[in-house]
Amino acid sequence: MAAFAFLFRGIGIPALLLAAAACASTTPPAATIRSSALTAPADLQLLCASEAASRFGVPADGVLPTASRPSATGTAFEVEVKLPTGQALCVIDQNGSIQSLART
Amino acid sequence: MSVGPSRRRLLELGLAGLAAGLIGAPAQAQAIYSQIYDAKRKKWIDYDPRRAQQYYAAYGSVPEEFKRQLVPFRTAEKPGTVIIDGDRHFLYLVQPEFQAIRYGIGVGRDGFGWAGIVAIGRMVEWPTWTPPPEMIARDPKSAQWANGMPGGPDNPLGARAMYLYEGGKDTIYRIHGTAEPWSIGLNISSGCIRLNNDDVTDLYSRVAVGAKVVVLMSGAALYRGV
Numbered sequence: 001m002a003a004f005a006f007l008f009r010g011i012g013i014p015a016l017l018l019a020a021a022a023c024a025s026t027t028p029p030a031a032t033i034r035s036s037a038l039t040a041p042a043d044l045q046l047l048c049a050s051e052a053a054s055r056f057g058v059p060a061d062g063v064l065p066t067a068s069r070p071s072a073t074g075t076a077f078e079v080e081v082k083l084p085t086g087q088a089l090c091v092i093d094q095n096g097s098i099q100s101l102a103r104t
Numbered sequence: 105m106s107v108g109p110s111r112r113r114l115l116e117l118g119l120a121g122l123a124a125g126l127i128g129a130p131a132q133a134q135a136i137y138s139q140i141y142d143a144k145r146k147k148w149i150d151y152d153p154r155r156a157q158q159y160y161a162a163y164g165s166v167p168e169e170f171k172r173q174l175v176p177f178r179t180a181e182k183p184g185t186v187i188i189d190g191d192r193h194f195l196y197l198v199q200p201e202f203q204a205i206r207y208g209i210g211v212g213r214d215g216f217g218w219a220g221i222v223a224i225g226r227m228v229e230w231p232t233w234t235p236p237p238e239m240i241a242r243d244p245k246s247a248q249w250a251n252g253m254p255g256g257p258d259n260p261l262g263a264r265a266m267y268l269y270e271g272g273k274d275t276i277y278r279i280h281g282t283a284e285p286w287s288i289g290l291n292i293s294s295g296c297i298r299l300n301n302d303d304v305t306d307l308y309s310r311v312a313v314g315a316k317v318v319v320l321m322s323g324a325a326l327y328r329g330v
Contacts, residue, residue, distance in 0.1 A: 033169040033289065034148065035192050037136045042189040042196060042320055043178045043204075050180050061221055067322045082326070096178050 040068035040077035040092065048079040048090035051098050058084050080104075136191040136322055138289045140167065151289055160286035170208025170288045172303050177204035181318070184311060186224070186279070188297055190217055190321030193289045195279070195297065197310055205310070207303045208288040211321070212295040218277070220327030224315045225269025227308060230255030236276060239294060258283050263301040264308040268317060270327060279317070280304060 039045075045065035053060040062084035071078050076093040083103075091099040138151035140159070149155070160166065170193065177196055181187065187196040187204070190211040196204040211217060233253045235246040253259055262281015267274060279297045281304035282288075288300055297319075299307060319327075 032141045033151065033167045034139050034141075035136050036139055036150075037191070037322075039136065039189075039191045039322055042187050042192070042194070045320055046179050046181060046187065046318065064219060064221060064318070064326070065320055066219060066326070 038070055040065075040079050044068075044077060044092050044094075044096060045079050047096055048092055048098065048101070049081055051101055052081045052083065052088050052090060055101060056083060056088070056103070137291050138193055153287065153290060153292065156286045156288075156290055166208055166286070166288045166300070172205065172207050172306065174199070175204055175206045176202060177206075178202050179204075181316070184315050186307075186311065186315055186317040188317065188319045188321075190219070190297075190319065190324065195299065195307070197307060205306075207299050207307060210282065210287045210290050210292045210298040212293050212324075213291045216293065216295045217291070217321045217324040218295055218327055219319050219321045219324045220270065222268040222270045222275055222277070222317045222319065222327060224266045224279075224311060224313055224317060225272070225274065226267040227311075227313060228265045228267070229308070230263060231259070231261045231265040231280070233259050233261045262298070262304055264304045266308065266311065275327060279307070 040048075045068055049063045049065050050060065052058075053063045064082050065079050066082045066087075067080040068077050070076075071091055076091050076099055079090040079092060081088045081090055087104050088101060089104050090101045093099060139148040140151040140155060141147075142149050151159075156166075165171065175196075177187075177198060179185075179187070179198060179202070181198050183198050183200050185198040187198065188194075188209065188211075189196070190209075193209050193211060195207045195209045197207070198204050232255055233249065234251070235243075235249055240247045240250060255261070260280075260283060261278065262283060265278045265280040268277045268279065269275060277295050277297070279299070281301040282298040285300040287298065292298075298304075
C-alpha cells in the first residue's frame with residue numbers, strides 16, 4: 001500500500017497532467033477517412049485497363065475503367081472496363097495479378 | 105406547363121453535361137463520398153462541408169490521408185502522367201520506380217462528376233476565373249464576374265490552373281487551387297479537380313503541357329472520346 005502511495009505521488013500527478021493534455025490535444029487522429037463504398041485502388045484499375053488494351057488489341061486511350069467493387073470472395077476486385085466497342089470485366093487481386101479478363 | 109424541381113434539376117444537369125461534352129449518363133448522381141470516423145460515437149459519419157470546415161478549424165489542416173505524400177503505385181503509365189481517383193479523392197502524379205505523389209482533391213458534386221482520358225492543354229499561374237454561362241444560370245451571384253475575376257487569394261481557381269483538353273479542345277474542366285482549403289475530400293465542385301494552393305503549386309512545378317490525365321470515377325458520365 002505504501003508502495004502504491006509512493007507510485008501515485010511519484011507518477012500519478014504527471015500522468016494525470018499528461019492525460020489532461022491528451023484530451024486537449026490538437027493532433028488530428030490517424031486513419032480517420034474512408035470512402036462510402038470500397039473501390040479498387042487506381043493502380044489496380046489501370047492495370048486492368050492496360051491488360052485489356054493489350055489482350056483485345058485496342059488503343060489504350062480508348063480503354064477506361066468505369067466501376068469497381070470487391071469480389072464475392074473479398075480477396076480481389078472486379079473492375080468494369082469500357083472498350084472502344086463494348087465492355088470487359090477484369091478480376092484482379094490485391095497484388096496486381098489478373099485472375100480473369102473477359103468481354104461482357 | 106410547369107417543370108417540377110426534380111425535372112428542372114435533371115434538365116439543368118443534362119444541359120450542363122451536354123455543354124461539357126459528356127456522354128453516357130450526364131444526369132447520373134455520384135454515389136461515393138468521404139466518411140470520417142467519429143471516435144466519440146464510435147461510428148463512421150459523412151464528411152460533409154460542415155464537418156470539413158469544423159475539422160479544418162480544429163486542426164488547421166485536412167485529414168492526414170489527404171495530405172501530399174509519396175506512395176507505391178504499380179502502373180505502366182509513364183512518369184508525369186496524372187491519375188485522378190475521384191471516388192477516393194486522390195490525385196496521383198506518376199513517378200519512376202512504381203511510385204506516385206498522392207495529393208488530396210475535391211471533385212464534382214452529385215451530377216457533376218465525370219471520367220475520361222484528357223491532357224493538360226494550358227497552364228496558368230494565378231489564373232483569371234470566368235464563370236461559364238451555365239454556372240451563371242445556376243448562381244446569379246457569379247454574374248458579376250462574367251468578364252473575369254482577376255487572379256488572387258480569393259479567386260476560386262486559387263494559385264495555379266491546369267486546363268484540361270481533349271482532342272485539342274478545352275473541356276471546360278481544370279485542375280486548380282482553391283480559396284477553400286477545407287473542401288479537399290468533398291464532392292463539391294462543378295466538375296473541376298481542386299487541390300489546396302500549396303499542393304497545386306507543387307503539382308504545377310512537376311507537370312508539363314501535354315501530360316496525360318486519366319480521370320476515374322465510378323458510374324460517372326464519360327467525357328466524349330473515350
